[in-house]
Amino acid sequence: MHSNSVELIEPPANCVMVGTGKGGVGKSTIAAHKAAWHAARGERTLLVCVTSQDDDDLGIESFDRGIRPDGPSVLNGMGLYRAIHDRTPLLPIREVRPNLDVVPGGEAVGELATLLTARMPVEGVHVVTSLARALEPIAPWYDQIVFDSAPELDSLEQLALAATRWLFVPTRSDTNSIRGMRRIARNYKLVRKQLNPYLQVAGACLYGSNPSATQLHQEVRDAVLKELGLSTPMLTTVVGYREMPAVNARNKGLTFGEYAALLPSSARSYDVAAGRASRADVVPESIVPLANEMESLNSEIDAHCRKAPSS
Ligand SMILES: Nc1ncnc2c1ncn2[C@@H]1O[C@H](COP(=O)(O)OP(=O)(O)O)[C@@H](O)[C@H]1O
Ligand SMILES: [Mg+2]
Known part of the structure; x- marks a missing residue:
């Protein structure tokens, strides 16, 4: 790779990518919750989903959340694909929640890999900065930018890494x-x-784990330090494995916090037993610890990004 001619793009200061080279770890869940967390604090936030899986945690597609930009659809990763293909700025869906804009992921993002490969012979390593360039014109609108990422392809992972300041x-x-x-x-x-x-x-x-498995946690910590370097902060919050509330919340297009807020007015198991409600109407009580753990994870990530020196 010939990097001498590459123009470096300084990523915005408050830009975090959630990434790890494996699927099903919780990246998309964490990215969506992190973005919603900042937006709920009144920070203008952008979530960019650089992944061919469109999980729709925020209910954009299933519940028609947000204001779509004019012109062709940006759903299913098509907006992200088009911006990079046409070398135009990203066009987010606006106000998916107050202060939260989103560039959704989806199938078309997977096609970026072919596009990047085709451009490689002429543009060289410069192609990897194409997301950073599509973000640059709109980045000043935002106080916080969060990237969700895909482990399927190194080229997509690198695209997000070239556009972000922080990796979590x-x-x-x-x-x-x-x-x-x-x-x-x-x-x-x-x-x-x-x-x-x-x-x-x-x-x-450590995400989606049993918080009491301390022996295991120590082993994971050792592996993190070994793979990512000795200076890597290992956060103390462990979000537990709670499949039912996590999956239900995603199906409803709600964050854990939003779903937990429905608990007081939710149907109960005795309503189901009495035939007054269906199982799907019951908000599981385990959503409360899950929402609390996610909240504390986000506070902890934020505290780390604030106190670290930005070099
Ligand atoms: N704390 C949790 N406990 C159990 N399952 C979870 C939890 N958080 C998310 N999930 C579920 O795990 C699956 C994978 O999560 P996802 O965020 O899509 O991972 P990734 O983006 O790394 O592939 C999804 O079905 C999601 O709803
Ligand atoms: Mg994902």
Whole structure:
């Protein structure tokens, strides 16, 4: 790769990518909640989903949230694809929540890999900065930018790494997740060296785990330090594995906090037993600890990004 002719783009200061080289770890869930967390604090926030999976945690597609930009659809990753293809600024869906704009992921994002490869012979390593360039004109609108990322393809992961200031790495405690961390660590080093010297690790956390498995946690911490470097902050918040409330919230297009807020008026199991309600109407009580843990994870990530020196 010939990097001498590449024009470096300084990423915005408050820009965090959630990434790890493996699927199903919780990246998209964390990215959506992090974006919603900042927006709820009154910060103008942008979530960019650089992933071919459109999880729709915020109900954009299923519940028609937000104001779509004029022109062709930006759903299913098409807006992101078009911006990079046409070399135009990103066009987010506005006000998906108050203060929250989103560039949705989806199938078309997967097609970016072919586009980037086709441009490689002429543009060289410069193609990896194409997302950073599409973001640059709109970045000043926002106080906070969050990237969700895809582990499917190194080229997509690198695209987001070239556009972000911070990398935050969630991991599960299995060996595959730890291997995935090795992969992002490799892409991180590559992009930092060639294209984005501003890139820093914001920290790592254990996600979707049993918070009482302390022995296991120590092993994961050791693996994180080994793969991502000794200076990586390992956050203390562990978001527990609570599949039912997590999956229900996503299906309803609600954040954990929004879903938890429905609990007081929710139908109960005895209503289901009496035939007054269906199972789907019952908000599981375990949404409360899940929402609290996610809240505390976001406070902790934010505190780390604020106190770290920005080099
Ligand atoms: N704390 C949790 N406990 C159990 N399941 C979860 C939790 N958070 C998210 N999930 C579910 O796990 C699956 C994978 O999460 P996702 O955020 O899509 O991961 P990734 O983006 O890394 O592939 C989804 O079905 C999601 O709803
Ligand atoms: Mg995902």
